[in-house]
Amino acid sequence: MRVNFTVNGRPQEADDVWEGESLLYVLRERLGLPGSKNACEQGECGSCTVRLDGVPVCSCLVAAGQVEGREVVTVEGLAEFAKEREAHSGCASGACGTSIDEAKRWEAKPAQDSQTGEGVELSPIQQAFIDAGAVQCGFCTPGLLVAADEMLERNPSPTDADIREALSGNLCRCTGYEKILDAVRLAAARQGEAV
Amino acid sequence: MDFLRPASWEEALAAKAEHPTAVPIAGGTDVMVEINFDHRRPEYLLDLNRIELLREWEVGEANVRLGASVPYTQIMENLRTELPGLALASHTVASPQIRNRGGVGGNLGTASPAGDAHPALLAAGAEVEVESVRGNRFIPIDEFYTGVKRNALQPDELIKTVHIKKADGPQQYSKVGTRNAMVIAVCAFGLALHPETRTVRTGIGSAAPTPIRAKEAEAFLNAALEEGGFWDNGKIITPSIAKQFADLCSAAANPIDDVRGTAKYRRHAVGIMARRQLGWTWEQYRGAGRTLEGAA
Numbered sequence: 438m439r440v441n442f443t444v445n446g447r448p449q450e451a452d453d454v455w456e457g458e459s460l461l462y463v464l465r466e467r468l469g470l471p472g473s474k475n476a477c478e479q480g481e482c483g484s485c486t487v488r489l490d491g492v493p494v495c496s497c498l499v500a501a502g503q504v505e506g507r508e509v510v511t512v513e514g515l516a517e518f519a520k521e522r523e524a525h526s527g528c529a530s531g532a533c534g535t536s537i538d539e540a541k542r543w544e545a546k547p548a549q550d551s552q553t554g555e556g557v558e559l560s561p562i563q564q565a566f567i568d569a570g571a572v573q574c575g576f577c578t579p580g581l582l583v584a585a586d587e588m589l590e591r592n593p594s595p596t597d598a599d600i601r602e603a604l605s606g607n608l609c610r611c612t613g614y615e616k617i618l619d620a621v622r623l624a625a626a627r628q629g630e631a632v
Numbered sequence: 633m634d635f636l637r638p639a640s641w642e643e644a645l646a647a648k649a650e651h652p653t654a655v656p657i658a659g660g661t662d663v664m665v666e667i668n669f670d671h672r673r674p675e676y677l678l679d680l681n682r683i684e685l686l687r688e689w690e691v692g693e694a695n696v697r698l699g700a701s702v703p704y705t706q707i708m709e710n711l712r713t714e715l716p717g718l719a720l721a722s723h724t725v726a727s728p729q730i731r732n733r734g735g736v737g738g739n740l741g742t743a744s745p746a747g748d749a750h751p752a753l754l755a756a757g758a759e760v761e762v763e764s765v766r767g768n769r770f771i772p773i774d775e776f777y778t779g780v781k782r783n784a785l786q787p788d789e790l791i792k793t794v795h796i797k798k799a800d801g802p803q804q805y806s807k808v809g810t811r812n813a814m815v816i817a818v819c820a821f822g823l824a825l826h827p828e829t830r831t832v833r834t835g836i837g838s839a840a841p842t843p844i845r846a847k848e849a850e851a852f853l854n855a856a857l858e859e860g861g862f863w864d865n866g867k868i869i870t871p872s873i874a875k876q877f878a879d880l881c882s883a884a885a886n887p888i889d890d891v892r893g894t895a896k897y898r899r900h901a902v903g904i905m906a907r908r909q910l911g912w913t914w915e916q917y918r919g920a921g922r923t924l925e926g927a928a
Contacts, residue, residue: 438635456633456677457667478668480661480730481814495729498664500657502635503681584728605813606727 442504444468445514446521454501461485461496463504464511472512472579483607486580487511493587495606512579515586519560522590562586565624566617573611581607585621593628595621634676641683641763644790647676649765652787654678658686658701659733661726662742686737686792696798700737700791707736715796717752717803717822724748724807726814737791740776743783743842750777750843751822751835752805757797764788770795777842801825802916804909807837808893808901818893821881821905825913830854830863834906839885839898849880849906866918874907881906 440451440463451467459478464470464487473496474484480495487496488510496509510518559567562585572578581604588595588603595603600621609617636654638644648654654676657663666672680686686701689711696714698707704722708731712719718736725731725748739747740760758773762785771784778784785791803824809815820837832853834846856873857863882903887895 456635457673459664459668479665480726483727483729486729492732493729494733495661497668498660498730498733500635500660500664500667500677500679502637502677503657503660503679505637602813603728606729 438502440501440505442506443508444470445510445517451501456500456502458501459497460487460489460499460501460504460509463501464496464509470511470513474576474579476576480606481608482577482580483584483604484577484580486583486607488583488587491587493584510583512582515582516557516560516563519562519586520558560586561627562589562621562624565627566620569616569620569623571613571616571620573609573613577607577609577611581609581617585624589621589625589628593625595625597622633674636676636678637682638678638680639682641685641792644678644680644683645763645765645788647678648790649788651676651678656680656741656790659703659730659735659738661730661734662738680790691798694798695795698736698794698796700740700793701735703733703735704731714798715752715756715803716799717756717805717824718749718796720803720805721748721752721807721820721822724805724812724815724817724820736794740783740791740794741785743777743781745777745780745840745842746817746820746838747843748807748817748820748837751820751837752803753794753796754835754843754845755803755805755822755824755833756799757824757826757833759795760791761793761795762786762789763792764790768792774845777844780841782842797826799824800829801827802913804913806905806909808905816892819885819887819898819901819905821902821909823906823909823913825917827863827917830858832857834881834884836881836885836902838892839887839902841886844884844886846881846884846906849877849884852880853877853910868918869910869914874910877910878903878907 438454440454449468451463461473461475464473473487476482476484478497480498485496486493490507562582566572584604584607592599600618636647638647655663655674656678658680686699688699689702690697691714704725707722708719736749739749753773759770760776761768761770776784805822807820808818817838819839822835824833832850834850836846837843882899885899885902887898889895
């Protein structure tokens with residue numbers, strides 16, 4: 438079957454999709470977006486976390502056919518997404534996402550590529566992960582970035598308990614959790630300073 | 633495999649009537665795991681994501697009408713007052729990502745004895761509204777679970793709405809597992825006080841072939857509370873009553889040994905949860921104003 442949906446602000450069409458295929462497979466194998474990682478395929482590890490109409494979900498548990506007409510943001514589009522959000526003065530309601538109008542206005546600019554994520558200035562959460570040394574093998578990082586970014590959008594001043602809960606669906610087997618928590622605290626602090 | 637995408641509830645019922653073997657998929661948190669692992673190759677997948685009414689809820693006079701695919705996140709955030717037990721149970725489901733997708737309809741459809749919502753539904757009192765092209769019917773929650781991963785649905789029926797009694801008193805829920813997130817219950821327990829009818833109801837999860845109520849324990853406690861005038865005098869429930877209630881809850885369980893725990897441990901834990909929850913809910917009923925601790 439064919440699936441039409443929006444990925445990182447750009448309309449995409451995936452062909453010859455098997456009916457039982459997951460969104461994760463479509464992203465990685467059909468659209469060439471390997472940022473979302475494939476590990477457990479049962480929603481345990483969170484490494485495939487993407488935003489579906491703004492909501493963080495495990496893309497391995499979303500059937501490809503279910504995303505028809507909907508909007509997906511992957512880690513590749515996170516920097517662009519964060520930039521857009523900042524340009525629209527944040528999103529306190531948590532109900533944001535890329536609107537259809539915004540998506541239509543989107544155009545590829547030479548210096549920015551929301552598909553591969555290359556050439557784009559990092560989002561605050563990504564920079565914070567680097568600065569805090571929160572990346573070890575890097576496999577869990579994309580899922581953590583998407584989950585952490587969404588939490589900071591909803592809850593700009595999270596407590597440690599809030600952070601732990603928001604990231605409770607993301608496993609890191611290097612056990613770099615302390616640094617990851619540091620990174621999220623850092624991003625929250627920087628976000629607070631910027632306001 | 634065929635992927636059916638009904639745009640309305642009527643279309644979904646028609647599709648299910650035409651293809652009774654079609655597997656409904658809403659949050660996908662159970663179905664997709666089975667497909668990813670090659671455990672299931674349904675002929676038809678019936679996508680329910682497009683059907684708005686399944687994602688809606690309404691707070692009525694006596695009941696909350698909860699659409700089958702209202703995600704757990706929404707229940708936690710919006711129905712804490714009306715459905716405190718289910719809100720606590722929802723908070724123990726897996727992780728934020730899963731709670732954003734999964735809902736009570738999926739728990740009921742899968743009918744695993746370990747489903748997190750079941751003890752809360754049993755304790756609060758609920759009816760499951762199911763529908764087919766032949767019409768709709770209401771199945772009392774006590775009659776819904778018919779065996780391990782089996783429920784009272786007919787092949788052409790879909791779960792539409794869960795009608796849950798609004799709380800008229802304190803409710804509690806707890807779940808035993810190795811960590812807070814991503815845990816399949818070793819066992820779970822839910823308790824609801826219903827001061828209006830002067831009754832208590834219980835729900836036990838993951839400690840019998842199906843989710844069950846501890847009916848003898850309920851009957852004992854109802855009688856003991858009545859006899860001692862506890863509902864009126866608001867006195868502390870005596871330890872002997874609490875112990876007897878806990879022992880009867882333990883006895884109601886019919887657990888097995890498996891990878892998550894032994895039957896003996898489950899029986900013991902059900903009793904402990906029952907006694908603690910009776911303490912917590914009763915303190916709340918007495919209006920001692922103490923914060924509730926423990927659950928979730």
